[in-house]
Amino acid sequence: MTRGEFEAVRGATDLYYHxxxxxDTDGYGTVYVYDTxxxxxxxxxxxxxRELLFETLAxxxxxxxxxxxVLPTHAHLDHAGGAGYLAAEYPNAEVRIHERGVRHLxxxxxxxxxxxxxxxxxxxxxxxxxxxxxxxxxxIGDGDRIDLGDRTLxxxxxxxxxxxxxxxxEPDEGVVFxxxxxxxxxxKIDRVRTTSPPPQFDLDQCLSDASTIADLTPExxxxxxxxxxxxxxxxxxxxxxxxxxxxxxVRAKREALADDDAVIDHFVEAAAEDAGDFWNEERHRAExxxxxxGVLAFLDRRD
Numbered sequence: 001m002t003r004g005e006f007e008a009v010r011g012a013t014d015l016y017y018h019x020x021x022x023x024d025t026d027g028y029g030t031v032y033v034y035d036t037x038x039x040x041x042x043x044x045x046x047x048x049x050r051e052l053l054f055e056t057l058a059x060x061x062x063x064x065x066x067x068x069x070v071l072p073t074h075a076h077l078d079h080a081g082g083a084g085y086l087a088a089e090y091p092n093a094e095v096r097i098h099e100r101g102v103r104h105l106x107x108x109x110x111x112x113x114x115x116x117x118x119x120x121x122x123x124x125x126x127x128x129x130x131x132x133x134x135x136x137x138x139x140i141g142d143g144d145r146i147d148l149g150d151r152t153l154x155x156x157x158x159x160x161x162x163x164x165x166x167x168x169x170e171p172d173e174g175v176v177f178x179x180x181x182x183x184x185x186x187x188k189i190d191r192v193r194t195t196s197p198p199p200q201f202d203l204d205q206c207l208s209d210a211s212t213i214a215d216l217t218p219e220x221x222x223x224x225x226x227x228x229x230x231x232x233x234x235x236x237x238x239x240x241x242x243x244x245x246x247x248x249x250v251r252a253k254r255e256a257l258a259d260d261d262a263v264i265d266h267f268v269e270a271a272a273e274d275a276g277d278f279w280n281e282e283r284h285r286a287e288x289x290x291x292x293x294g295v296l297a298f299l300d301r302r303d
Contacts, residue, residue, distance in 0.1 A: 001227070002026045004052035006033070006059075009228045011220050012175050017227055018056045020045035022078060023125045025283050027187065027226050029078060032177060035060045037149025040069035041093075042168060042177050043224050044082030047127045053082070054089060067093040069146060071153070073179030074165035075101030076197070077115050077126060079224055084108075084130025087137075095132050096146060098157070099139025100164035105132040118198055118293070122286045140166065158213075160206030161195065167213065174219030174231075181209040182239050184287075185223040188278040192239045193287075194246045195225070196294035203247050203298060210236050250295040260296055267292045 003021025022029025032042040067090035072080035158181040271288035
């Protein structure tokens with residue numbers, strides 16, 4: 001699957017996933033589309049390649065007046081950066097995001113500033129987000145429901161990756177949109193990789209979020225990165241183990257090197273050496289840099 005392409009989610013009625021081509025990388029960023037009586041877009045991508053998403057919606061028969069919901073799982077720009085563009089293109093769509101994320105989409109300046117500080121030279125892959133009009137957005141929280149006309153999405157808070165993160169659960173067909181709460185799924189290797197960005201990654205809460213998803217006993221997991229996968233309890237245990245081992249590896253290397261820049265450099269170079277063929281080397285390096293910084297920030301807070 002490459003950027004701009006979309007496919008049906010197996011086992012889920014009227015649900016599709018679209019490859020955004022995020023960071024100029026195929027198979028990394030996903031947007032989900034419900035072609036229901038009240039159509040919805042779940043996550044939005046950065047906003048790059050947005051015309052390709054508009055084309056996908058058109059091919060599904062969702063016109064400019066038809067889209068009802070834009071639902072970013074959290075405010076990070078790789079999930080919510082396209083919200084303002086979607087709001088402008090689809091004038092009847094309402095934007096819903098965790099209440100902590102609302103202000104960031106109305107006035108994205110602080111979000112942009114924080115993202116630039118976090119991603120460094122990777123900002124070249126972003127676009128400046130368009131603000132979402134204040135009268136088109138509202139906050140959601142744990143236990144809220146979103147009506148798609150013939151089914152309902154349940155909102156579940158999952159703050160381990162970020163305090164403004166939610167996952168969406170469609171109970172009738174057992175679909176869970178995991179946001180980043182279960183890490184990054186790589187279909188080519190059928191494995192989950194950790195994602196621990198600064199400044200608010202929290203290991204203990206991440207483990208709790210994973211258990212929350214497991215307790216839903218879903219049929220299908222829809223990852224923000226990348227795509228759907230049939231649920232298997234082993235994937236939750238794999239994810240938990242990966243996060244614990246990753247945080248311990250960073251802690252041990254910090255103790256050995258006693259210099260955070262050296263710790264970051266170590267894991268960046270290790271990522272480049274061990275890079276698989278599913279992303280390019282730039283993406284592997286960028287992921288390692290961001291994730292290491294996030295764990296270092298978590299260790300500072302914990303200590």
